[in-house]
Amino acid sequence: MNIVVLLKQTPDTESVIRIANDGQSIVTDDLKWIINPYDEFAVEAALRLKEKHGGTVTIVSCGPQRVVESIRTAMAMGADKGVLIDDPALEGADSLGVARALAAAVKELEPEIVLCGSRAVDYDQAQRGPMVAELLEWPHLGLAISLECDGSTVTIERPIEGGKVTLEADLPALVTMGGSHAVWNPRYASLPGIMKAKKKPLEVKTLADLGLDPAECGAEAAKIRIVSLEMPPERQAGRIIDDGLDTEGKAAELVRALHEEAKVI
Amino acid sequence: MADCVFVVAEFRGGDFRRVSYEVASEGRKIADALGVSLYGIAVGSGVTEKAAQLGFYGVDKVFVADDPALESYVAETYVPVIASIIEQADPAAVLLPASVDGKDLSARLAARLEAGLAQDCTEVVVEDGALKAKRPIFAGKCLAWCEWAEGALPMISCRPNVMDCRDADATRQAEVETVPVEIPEARSRATGVDLDTSGKVELTEAEIIVSGGRGMKAAENFAILEELAKELGAAVGASRAAVDAGWRPHSDQVGQTGKVVNPNLYIAVGISGAIQHLAGMGSSKYIVAVNKDPEAPIFTKADYGVVEDLFKFVPAFTEEVRKMKSTC
Ligand SMILES: Cc1cc2nc3c(=O)[nH]c(=O)nc-3n(C[C@H](O)[C@H](O)[C@H](O)COP(=O)(O)OP(=O)(O)OC[C@H]3O[C@@H](n4cnc5c(N)ncnc54)[C@H](O)[C@@H]3O)c2cc1C
Numbered sequence: 001m002n003i004v005v006l007l008k009q010t011p012d013t014e015s016v017i018r019i020a021n022d023g024q025s026i027v028t029d030d031l032k033w034i035i036n037p038y039d040e041f042a043v044e045a046a047l048r049l050k051e052k053h054g055g056t057v058t059i060v061s062c063g064p065q066r067v068v069e070s071i072r073t074a075m076a077m078g079a080d081k082g083v084l085i086d087d088p089a090l091e092g093a094d095s096l097g098v099a100r101a102l103a104a105a106v107k108e109l110e111p112e113i114v115l116c117g118s119r120a121v122d123y124d125q126a127q128r129g130p131m132v133a134e135l136l137e138w139p140h141l142g143l144a145i146s147l148e149c150d151g152s153t154v155t156i157e158r159p160i161e162g163g164k165v166t167l168e169a170d171l172p173a174l175v176t177m178g179g180s181h182a183v184w185n186p187r188y189a190s191l192p193g194i195m196k197a198k199k200k201p202l203e204v205k206t207l208a209d210l211g212l213d214p215a216e217c218g219a220e221a222a223k224i225r226i227v228s229l230e231m232p233p234e235r236q237a238g239r240i241i242d243d244g245l246d247t248e249g250k251a252a253e254l255v256r257a258l259h260e261e262a263k264v265i
Numbered sequence: 266m267a268d269c270v271f272v273v274a275e276f277r278g279g280d281f282r283r284v285s286y287e288v289a290s291e292g293r294k295i296a297d298a299l300g301v302s303l304y305g306i307a308v309g310s311g312v313t314e315k316a317a318q319l320g321f322y323g324v325d326k327v328f329v330a331d332d333p334a335l336e337s338y339v340a341e342t343y344v345p346v347i348a349s350i351i352e353q354a355d356p357a358a359v360l361l362p363a364s365v366d367g368k369d370l371s372a373r374l375a376a377r378l379e380a381g382l383a384q385d386c387t388e389v390v391v392e393d394g395a396l397k398a399k400r401p402i403f404a405g406k407c408l409a410w411c412e413w414a415e416g417a418l419p420m421i422s423c424r425p426n427v428m429d430c431r432d433a434d435a436t437r438q439a440e441v442e443t444v445p446v447e448i449p450e451a452r453s454r455a456t457g458v459d460l461d462t463s464g465k466v467e468l469t470e471a472e473i474i475v476s477g478g479r480g481m482k483a484a485e486n487f488a489i490l491e492e493l494a495k496e497l498g499a500a501v502g503a504s505r506a507a508v509d510a511g512w513r514p515h516s517d518q519v520g521q522t523g524k525v526v527n528p529n530l531y532i533a534v535g536i537s538g539a540i541q542h543l544a545g546m547g548s549s550k551y552i553v554a555v556n557k558d559p560e561a562p563i564f565t566k567a568d569y570g571v572v573e574d575l576f577k578f579v580p581a582f583t584e585e586v587r588k589m590k591s592t593c
């Protein structure tokens with residue numbers, strides 16, 4: 001089975017986010033970069049499909065050279081090869097622009113299934129996956145918390161508010177990953193895996209290599225952009241309910257405070 | 266010249282979901298600021314008879330696509346149906362719910378319409394006739410204001426529970442226009458729907474959330490939180506530690522890789538307050554922390570803190586809530 005994973009590199013979830021001097025972007029100098037957790041789930045799901053059906057797992061990523069490290073990490077987990085779309089014209093591209101680049105790369109690979117995150121934990125647009133599917137004119141199934149594939153159809157469970165639905169698509173199809181670490185339990189890279197990863201093929205492509213014109217997917221084609229960033233109001237530490245009260249006394253005082261001061265219960 | 270603003274309603278289980286009314290209310294505000302009409306789009310099976318009710322929340326006219334084949338949301342079938350309605354007009358903006366289905370729909374629809382999409386927005390303003398939308402990024406660690414390029418169609422999905430909802434005005438029925446539905450050949454379908462009918466409150470839409478962490482020590486101990494939640498009419502959430510331990514389903518996880526919630530009251534019990542957890546609940550109106558460790562970082566974000574053993578405190582607190590309710 002020919003499987004593609006769309007992988008985005010994001011700042012570590014531990015990161016403290018600071019706004020840069022331009023007021024529009026974040027300070028990236030001291031950030032640690034990781035594979036977007038939902039894309040790590042996608043890598044795990046892809047490797048399980050490969051274990052069952054054979055085939056190859058190709059990582060496709062869009063971003064600067066630092067992304068190579070994350071692609072190598074996915075290879076160390078077991079992915080076979082990688083494609084990095086690195087083009088300065090993509091700086092400032094919007095979701096649709098990046099989706100066009102990703103879709104073009106996917107098309108060349110002719111996979112049967114594409115797995116990607118439902119969202120990236122940085123800009124959190126939750127857009128790329130369904131957009132890539134639309135551009136490819138493929139069905140997509142979103143927010144998978146389970147994934148079964150028999151080689152011709154793929155079935156997922158999708159949690160919705162107050163329940164879940166089961167969805168099915170004929171291949172080729174795209175699936176976006178939901179769930180959490182507890183659901184997917186992505187494997188760690190093994191030491192031999194890390195050694196092997198260094199030699200696995202990794203192609204770097206520009207938009208031109210993909211037959212794309214920067215005018216249709218780069219910054220100038222962006223329909224939406226961030227014009228300013230602001231920090232959310234800083235939360236102040238409030239009041240510790242103590243006053244020398246015993247447990248029952250504290251409980252009563254908390255109820256009073258929530259009822260009379262905050263008026264939320 | 267744009268002639269309308271569109272709002273897409275979400276219909277499930279025979280009725281519109283509340284977020285639809287929030288989106289309609291927000292749409293009304295924008296349509297008024299731009300001096301255009303507000304059109305609604307209602308898609309589903311059996312949606313026709315409810316459609317006029319979108320008028321209660323400010324919609325002037327509703328385009329209805331009613332077909333048994335649209336019973337469950339499937340992107341591949343919903344997107345072309347909705348796109349064809351939007352393409353009949355020249356909208357200034359399209360607003361949708363940032364619900365689970367709404368976000369998925371918005372993304373695919375934006376590609377179809379070649380629009381610029383801002384997902385999960387918490388605020389929309391009109392300045393000099395142009396839209397600006399605010400959305401949390403990095404799971405709420407930062408907020409981004411977005412603008413659209415000249416000539417681009419703004420699409421905005423609205424985070425549930427954040428935007429003001431108008432009071433229903435039952436005298437204001439919307440005009441309803443049924444559109445012929447052409448379901449395209451689809452390669453995907455819903456094969457099962459499993460809705461919880463127990464009336465459990467959904468985390469992302471809850472007014473009050475009681476969450477438990479590693480300090481709960483075991484799955485069965487969540488019973489004391491369930492009991493408190495029942496008294497408060499609250500939903501129960503969890504930290505990743507509690508989910509990873511298998512004590513709670515992943516759908517209960519709050520945080521950067523879980524749900525982002527914004528209730529009026531968030532009660533964190535036996536949760537230390539890791540940055541990834543804070544990212545998911547930091548915009549709650551009031552935060553209460555119950556933790557035996559006075560140094561736990563959660564206290565720096567809590568409006569009210571209680572340093573106590575949770576196993577002693579929670580039952581006592583539940584009892585006090587009960588007392589308070591019986592005297593009110
Ligand atoms: C200086 C600077 C300025 C920036 N300015 C902006 C800006 O103004 N607006 C903005 O939105 N972003 C900006 N970015 C971020 C950049 O464009 C991100 O790639 C983009 O926002 C994608 O994240 P997302 O949350 O939108 O993806 P989502 O749509 O949430 O991602 C969903 C899934 O799509 C796939 N995917 C997404 N992106 C990629 C990718 N690059 N490669 C492979 N797979 C991918 C992944 O599987 C991912 O899980 C900026 C970055 C820098 C460094």
Ligand SMILES: Cc1cc2nc3c(=O)[nH]c(=O)nc-3n(C[C@H](O)[C@H](O)[C@H](O)COP(=O)(O)OP(=O)(O)OC[C@H]3O[C@@H](n4cnc5c(N)ncnc54)[C@H](O)[C@@H]3O)c2cc1C
Pocket residue numbers: 013037477478479480481503504505506507518519520521522523524534535536537538539540541542545555556557558561573574575576
């Ligand atoms: C990529 C990534 C993504 C993540 N995403 C998330 C996420 O979405 N959500 C999330 O929550 N975490 C997330 N995490 C994990 C996060 O870093 C923390 O590990 C986690 O939040 C800790 O959960 P906790 O507070 O329940 O446990 P702990 O940090 O172990 O805290 C337990 C607390 O309980 C208190 N306690 C113990 N016993 C009692 C008692 N009897 N009475 C009162 N208090 C007691 C302790 O004092 C302690 O403060 C993520 C981590 C990574 C690396």
